[in-house]
Amino acid sequence: MQNNGYEEQNINNVQDILGKEFKVLDHGFIRLLEIMGDDSSICQAARVSYGKGTKSVREDRALLRYLMRNAHTSPFEMVELKFHVRMPIFVARQWIRHRTANVNEYSGRYSEMTDEFYLPQADQIRTQSQVNKQARSEDQLDETRANEIIEQMKDSQAESYNEYKEYVAEGVAREIARINLPLSSYTEWYWKIDLHNLFRFLKLRMDHHAQYEIRVYANIIADILKQILPISYEAFSDYILNSVTFSKSELFKIKDSIANFDFDNLTPENSNLSKTEIAELKNKINFIKQL
Amino acid sequence: MQNNGYEEQNINNVQDILGKEFKVLDHGFIRLLEIMGDDSSICQAARVSYGKGTKSVREDRALLRYLMRNAHTSPFEMVELKFHVRMPIFVARQWIRHRTANVNEYSGRYSEMTDEFYLPQADQIRTQSQVNKQARSEDQLDETRANEIIEQMKDSQAESYNEYKEYVAEGVAREIARINLPLSSYTEWYWKIDLHNLFRFLKLRMDHHAQYEIRVYANIIADILKQILPISYEAFSDYILNSVTFSKSELFKIKDSIANFDFDNLTPENSNLSKTEIAELKNKINFIKQL
Amino acid sequence: MQNNGYEEQNINNVQDILGKEFKVLDHGFIRLLEIMGDDSSICQAARVSYGKGTKSVREDRALLRYLMRNAHTSPFEMVELKFHVRMPIFVARQWIRHRTANVNEYSGRYSEMTDEFYLPQADQIRTQSQVNKQARSEDQLDETRANEIIEQMKDSQAESYNEYKEYVAEGVAREIARINLPLSSYTEWYWKIDLHNLFRFLKLRMDHHAQYEIRVYANIIADILKQILPISYEAFSDYILNSVTFSKSELFKIKDSIANFDFDNLTPENSNLSKTEIAELKNKINFIKQL
Amino acid sequence: MQNNGYEEQNINNVQDILGKEFKVLDHGFIRLLEIMGDDSSICQAARVSYGKGTKSVREDRALLRYLMRNAHTSPFEMVELKFHVRMPIFVARQWIRHRTANVNEYSGRYSEMTDEFYLPQADQIRTQSQVNKQARSEDQLDETRANEIIEQMKDSQAESYNEYKEYVAEGVAREIARINLPLSSYTEWYWKIDLHNLFRFLKLRMDHHAQYEIRVYANIIADILKQILPISYEAFSDYILNSVTFSKSELFKIKDSIANFDFDNLTPENSNLSKTEIAELKNKINFIKQL
Ligand SMILES: Cc1cc2nc3c(=O)[nH]c(=O)nc-3n(C[C@H](O)[C@H](O)[C@H](O)COP(=O)(O)OP(=O)(O)OC[C@H]3O[C@@H](n4cnc5c(N)ncnc54)[C@H](O)[C@@H]3O)c2cc1C
Ligand SMILES: Cc1cc2nc3c(=O)[nH]c(=O)nc-3n(C[C@H](O)[C@H](O)[C@H](O)COP(=O)(O)OP(=O)(O)OC[C@H]3O[C@@H](n4cnc5c(N)ncnc54)[C@H](O)[C@@H]3O)c2cc1C
Ligand SMILES: Cc1cc2nc3c(=O)[nH]c(=O)nc-3n(C[C@H](O)[C@H](O)[C@H](O)COP(=O)(O)OP(=O)(O)OC[C@H]3O[C@@H](n4cnc5c(N)ncnc54)[C@H](O)[C@@H]3O)c2cc1C
Ligand SMILES: Cc1cc2nc3c(=O)[nH]c(=O)nc-3n(C[C@H](O)[C@H](O)[C@H](O)COP(=O)(O)OP(=O)(O)OC[C@H]3O[C@@H](n4cnc5c(N)ncnc54)[C@H](O)[C@@H]3O)c2cc1C
Structure with a gap:
């Protein structure tokens, strides 16, 4: 909808990627068929809550990152993506377990199976x-x-x-x-999902616990998102993919080391952290110290 | 994606409607913000199952109607719509019960409530x-x-x-x-839902059992769909909205009347029914006769 | 919870069935592991809406049937069932498409596959x-x-x-x-679902369009429900499984035959229809006549 | 189903709590009406994946905690809880946003509203x-x-x-x-949800960002869970509620402090951590050091 400048590059990226076939494994592929929304739509939807209109790119980025790190997941559901995917049946069996998606699969009852196997x-x-x-x-x-x-x-x-x-x-x-x-026979489907649940899919399927053959699909989807939803993907990468969570018992053990951390000299200038993030980090460290 | 001719008029309709504010009640409105897909995307998705490509408009229509009357609902999930809606809170309370949607609502905790009431x-x-x-x-x-x-x-x-x-x-x-x-205070939200679940919403909320104040919203959404998804909406109207279902006990009672029905002279030419539909109707009548 | 008499037989049925292994196909089975609720819980939940307490069995039956034929599906979601199922993978692939369920499947990554095939x-x-x-x-x-x-x-x-x-x-x-x-290898899983969505599963998978090998599972589940949720199952059977729906165009054609139907002599005594159902049938016939 | 000893105390707890009315706010309450499953059912469901049977309480606890900290959420969906809740409408409006639940609410269209307000x-x-x-x-x-x-x-x-x-x-x-x-009028409903999604509800609604008036309900549900699902609740508390997540940028900043952490002397005896957890902690610290 509203365009506030920074979207132009992005629109080019989307045009380049829509419909393009990314090869995966020996006979598989992923094609992004359609996308509804972009990084800014997430912010727009979130701003309905605040009753406020469009903002600058910088403010959008800050808001989007705030939403991501505070598990305000509903605005990420406002972006929807539709893919065409071809993969071995044993991969499809893992993939289909993600229920928050819409699927139309090739039917071995209607149509003849092809002679391609992984x-x-x-x-x-x-x-x-x-x-x-x-x-x-x-x-x-x-x-x-x-x-x-x-x-x-x-x-x-x-x-x-x-x-x-x-x-x-x-x-x-x-x-x-x-x-x-x-189970190595190839099948294919249309697969439509919102961005919040796609991130959950990626979190689970890019993980080293996931089977290699589904991980390669997840990685390609991640690459696609990086290009067409750069701010969202970066936030996902910082706050989810590359974050570390410590349990209460772990925190109890590392608290003395953490206590050494000197956040007095921490500024947005000498870190990748915004003012709000620095305040939040202080809160975490204080919470840990008091355990 | 693929365009097979008849979509042009439709694209114009979509352009006319996107973003347009439809007034509802005294201070409410509905705006369609974005749509992913159209009548033909439903068929495309269904055809993945058959392993076949794009077809003519006529074939699309026949397929889509077949899907609708046989409760093959998954292809209708491939179309996604995003609305901006403003409505009284007591309407919002009924509306939100439809869980298969994504929502971002104006927050009375963040922002001041406006002075508009129904x-x-x-x-x-x-x-x-x-x-x-x-x-x-x-x-x-x-x-x-x-x-x-x-x-x-x-x-x-x-x-x-x-x-x-x-x-x-x-x-x-x-x-x-x-x-x-x-409860008469107005609130507003972004609301995103797929077409299958939107039809379910309409079926329940256009019904005379639904409260008048939500029915008027449902009716306007129906009007919008009629214009931008004409084939789907017509199928919904014929097979769901204006259909009649008879229970086993009812069928038992009307079967003698139904038995009079002479389908020998029934043809696609003298009815609104395709050859397949005529065959299906015969099956129904025979099923009823044998009760 | 509250027990109003007719439940005793039912409780016996449940005790007989819980944990019992029903054989399906050559190496498959279904076992009902746990159930939350019964026919009367559906009514109890529905009565929260009416702000009224427990009623007699007869009133329960009438209410439950009313809910079923008017698509008031939410009270049927208040009953939950957990099954242990063993089936060929090609059946599992169709089954898992029903997303409104909770599943834990045997893992071919953790554990060795057995030597049983369909x-x-x-x-x-x-x-x-x-x-x-x-x-x-x-x-x-x-x-x-x-x-x-x-x-x-x-x-x-x-x-x-x-x-x-x-x-x-x-x-x-x-x-x-x-x-x-x-794909003929056997797998197994725990499968938990609510009654409304289980009925939807049955409607789709007992149908003659469904593949024989999943139909036999659906039929056994139906047999189980018949015994432990007799009123619900009967209503499902009358109003969904064995009902017939006519589209607008079909109604247009059969309306003359239907018009012959004489409902003046129709009474609860000479039919399987309650007073309310007779009134509803009249409405349907009148709706059809006026097409 | 299978009972392996430690469940006895628990069964007593469940009996004490089922149906009991916990007062909340001035006119509200929560009653747990029914529960399907317990801590051990979660493990049983998980063990379907491993093709193994019942185990000791100790092994159950270790498994359950493993599932919790590795986001293996599907086994937690195997426990289902049904509540009767009475709360002000503005609380109900926040509550209903959790879509992964089944609800039957008192109807102001059927029944007269009571004269109780928050x-x-x-x-x-x-x-x-x-x-x-x-x-x-x-x-x-x-x-x-x-x-x-x-x-x-x-x-x-x-x-x-x-x-x-x-x-x-x-x-x-x-x-x-x-x-x-x-909006301060009281309403009530039956509310049924699985344990995984209930934990998500608690995580969001016990948080200090949540409005006080819904937080008090969440806290009481937490108290109930603590008693009837003690192992699950403890795991939730350790790994979710009281855990701390550091983003990539934060880790980059605290990594020098963390680097001081000496895990050589860390043993299950001098910590609350199992051998597996100690191994996992080392992995985390190493991951951080290498950033
Ligand atoms: C005879 C037959 C032939 C079939 N042939 C094919 C085929 O060729 N190709 C193919 O791909 N499939 C095929 N299917 C599968 C079919 O498309 C459905 O996926 C399947 O029947 C599950 O139905 P469902 O969606 O109603 O069930 P559920 O997934 O249990 O959903 C029940 C309802 O919940 C809602 N819902 C649940 N999850 C979501 C979600 N993530 N998003 C939106 N709404 C949701 C919807 O309202 C849905 O109707 C076939 C099914 C049958 C019975
Ligand atoms: C402190 C706080 C402040 C909030 N402020 C606002 C606000 O200002 N405005 C506002 O609108 N909301 C607000 N919310 C509500 C919030 O956006 C969520 O709607 C709510 O917390 C429910 O969370 P959920 O989606 O995780 O839960 P559930 O709906 O139970 O969903 C759980 C998970 O299931 C999946 N899921 C379920 N249904 C669907 C579906 N239909 N489509 C896709 N995935 C689905 C998703 O993965 C989801 O994460 C606030 C919540 C909190 C806790
Ligand atoms: C490494 C790995 C190993 C695995 N091993 C096994 C295994 O051995 N056995 C096995 O069975 N599975 C296994 N799985 C699958 C796993 O249990 C999940 O089914 C799968 O990862 C999908 O995750 P999800 O439920 O979060 O996703 P989705 O189904 O997309 O759900 C997202 C969220 O929506 C909500 N939701 C959606 N649908 C429902 C519903 N019907 N009811 C309640 N809430 C709902 C829940 O909050 C859920 O967290 C494994 C997965 C991974 C990544
Ligand atoms: C005239 C009328 C009167 C009503 N009166 C009352 C009343 O008095 N009290 C009251 O409480 N409600 C009342 N309702 C609301 C009604 O019970 C439904 O909640 C509402 O209509 C939403 O319908 P739905 O569940 O089909 O829609 P959705 O929530 O959109 O669900 C669509 C389908 O998806 C599946 N699904 C989605 N989420 C889940 C989930 N979490 N678990 C299992 N399956 C899921 C189901 O198959 C469901 O049928 C009334 C509705 C109408 C139209």
Whole structure:
């Protein structure tokens, strides 16, 4: 709506990105189809609460960051994004667990499944992690063996697909013919979500606990957001992605170290912190000291 | 995105309507701020399932109507609308019950409340309905008395507001000062919702069971949709708003009458029904006959 | 909470059913783990609106049916059910699309997948339907061929599982080892949902458009509800499952037949309809006549 | 379901609390009507993912705390609570903004409004905060004046109610008669929510940014949870309520102080931290040092 100057660059970015296909994994992609709103719409929506109109870019940035760090999440719901995504079914199964989205998926009941399957790169054939009980470790399998596995997987995929095609050819209903296709089969969907819930998705799926194959999708979405919603993304990165939370028991232990912190000389000039943020930091340190 | 001809008129309609203020009640309004998608986006999203691309307007219309009458609601979630609305608090209280929306409301804690209050027209001062236990009847109060009531309401609103202003002036926190303001006070918000859930809102709030003061808002939203999403709205009107549902017991009773229905001569030419719809109607009638 | 007599039988039913394993398909099951509320809780919640207390069973039934046929869905959200379900992954993929539920699923990243896979019965190996473009038809494949296919599917499942076990044995991370397991692999989850949304699930998944393999689960849930929430289920069955909706254009066509309907002799005694329902039926018929 | 010993005390607590009326403000209350699940159900649900059965209380506690601090929120959704609450309308307006709940509210259209209104205590008549722009400050108004205001508010409430009664008496529809009742009028509802979203509600509404009059309700709910879900509540308190989050820019500033922290001597014995938590703390400190 209202345009207060700084949006021009951004609009160019959006134009460049809309509809563009970003390749992911071997046969996947992400395309941003449409976006409703931008960084300034978040502020506009928040300002309804204050009964005040449009402000300067600088004030917008300060407000947006304030909203982010204080968990005023509702204004971030005012931006909506629609993507077209293609990914292996085992990734789709993790993705769909995010319920605050609208989805239309390719149907293996209506339409024939394609012959594309995900094959990991050799360096992704890793051992089970001993630390993170759900994930792969940093240790790769012996490369020769890894390549053998990939070949075997490929053969197995081809075989499953041949049987599928055979069944379909003789008239078997697609919904039955497909039941033995592997979880590595590619599917695709339209996926629409608001920015607050997209950030939650990113927080969970960019994390090192998330499976590599969904993480690469999350990272690309993050790259897209960085360009089209630069202020929001920066705030998300500072206050959520790269923040650290200490529990009460942890604080109790680190409080003596923290107590050393001298915030008297802290100014907006010698830090990345605004005046408000400095005041908030003091409050946190004082809260910790008093534990 | 893809444009297949018939959208041009529609785009003009959208341009005419975006940002335009539609007056409602004495001090309320509705403004459509932004829309993501149009009638054809619904079809595009649905076609992801079929693995097929863009089609003609005629095919779009047939598909969209098919989706509507078969409760394939997910493609309708692919259109998103953002409104700015101003309404009395008692209306806002009913409205907010629709949880599938994003909201940013004017805050009586941050900002001063305005001096605008809803006053009913004399012809809306009606008696309690005896049939519909929650609503007003068709019977108006004696007009003189109605006008007296309106005057008294007005005085009472002014008095409440004066006290509010007085408290605020002497420094009382706004969140406390406002607690005796009447439910007729106006508030406003940004409200963002997808089309499927907006249709559900309309179905419930255009209904004669809904309170008049929210119905007038619903009706205006319906008028807006009619212009910017003509095919969707027509389908909603035919299959939801103006449809009739008969329960099993009712069907049991009307089945003899229905049995008389001669669908042999029914054709797309002599009815508003497509070939598919005629087949579906036959199925319904046969289902009823066999009860 | 309050117990007004008729609940005793029901409580027995609940005790019999809680925790009981209902077999579905070849290796699946459904177990109802917990339930919050019963038929009378729905009425109690609704009565908060009317500011009135507990009533007799008869009044409860009438109220509940009134709520159901008038789409007053919120009181049905006051009953919550928690299930433990085991099903093939292709069924789970359809099931999870119902977002208004809470889910905890078995993790193929943490834990080893079991060696159980779904194999259709020979009579379910059918051809693609020509009418319903997404489903199987009524026509079975030649039985010999069907049995061959089943054997081939079984071999293919065993092979995939052997490769999986081999990879896991040599230390490959489970999240990678499993990517070629078939969609027929069994998974399981805890699934918690409220009654309103469960009815919506049933409406969509008991329907003949739904895939047979999820329909059998929906049917068993329906059987469970019939026993533990008999009044609610009956209302759902009368007003939703077995009702028929006519669109405006259809009504226009059947209105002459309907006009024949003589409701003068219609009484609660000679029909399954209450006085209120008879009044509502008259309204519908009159609405139709005036089209 | 499965009971592993420590639940006995807890079951007693639940029995004592179910149905009990906790008074809030002058005419409000909270009653816990029903609960589905307990601390151990959360673990049971989580263990579906690991394919493992019931464990000891100690292991349950460790698991539950792990889930809480790693934002594995889905198992907390497996506990459901139903409350009966009575509160002033201005509180209800804030409360209802939490959309992840099921609600049935007293209807001013069906039923007559009662003559109870909220009146603040004199010490709550405070000035607008200069720091927190939405809230009251710590400064009370002069007590005499505060008491005057309370008297005036009381009169104003009585007057509004008299007019309301008068309108209703002469037959005016309740939905119209009530529009000038004040926001301080009491309403009530049944409110059902899962534990994850209830914690989110508490986090936002126990916070000092929340209005005092909703905070007192949140605090009482917290007290109830402390008794019936002691392990969950403790985890919530340690990891959410009393945790501190530092943004990237803040970390950059405090990193030198933090660097002093000597975790070599840190053991489960001399801290409140488990071995896993100590490992996690080291990771955090190392992450910070490397900024
Ligand atoms: C026979 C059949 C065929 C199907 N074919 C396909 C297909 O080809 N492709 C495909 O993608 N899907 C298909 N589906 C799935 C379908 O589109 C729905 O996703 C699914 O049935 C869940 O329905 P629901 O949205 O009503 O349920 P729920 O997700 O439980 O939602 C219930 C209601 O809650 C509200 N709601 C819940 N979450 C949200 C949210 N995040 N945003 C907005 N509103 C929300 C909506 O009002 C919704 O109607 C098919 C379903 C059936 C039954
Ligand atoms: C101190 C304070 C001040 C506030 N001031 C204002 C104000 O001035 N103006 C104002 O309008 N509000 C204000 N709010 C309300 C606030 O914006 C939230 O609406 C409210 O706190 C509910 O929070 P929630 O959205 O996290 O909760 P819920 O609605 O319970 O949602 C929980 C989570 O579920 C998801 N979710 C649920 N429903 C949807 C949906 N329909 N679409 C997308 N995601 C969904 C989201 O991930 C959400 O975070 C204030 C709240 C607080 C605590
Ligand atoms: C590393 C990792 C490992 C995981 N492992 C497992 C596993 O082993 N097993 C497993 O089952 N899952 C697992 N998950 C999935 C996880 O439990 C969540 O389902 C998923 O991350 C979606 O998160 P969400 O609920 O926050 O998102 P959304 O569904 O988008 O919800 C966002 C918020 O909206 C609200 N909300 C939305 N819908 C509802 C609803 N119907 N009812 C109540 N509140 C609602 C809630 O407040 C919620 O926090 C894992 C996830 C990650 C990232
Ligand atoms: C004429 C009329 C009279 C009414 N009278 C009363 C009354 O006396 N008392 C009263 O309390 N209310 C009353 N209501 C409000 C009514 O109960 C609903 O709250 C309101 O209409 C919103 O409807 P909804 O739930 O379908 O909409 P939404 O909240 O938008 O939900 C749409 C769908 O999404 C799903 N959904 C969304 N959020 C959730 C969630 N958190 N959990 C589970 N499913 C979810 C459900 O499937 C739901 O049907 C009345 C409404 C009308 C129209």
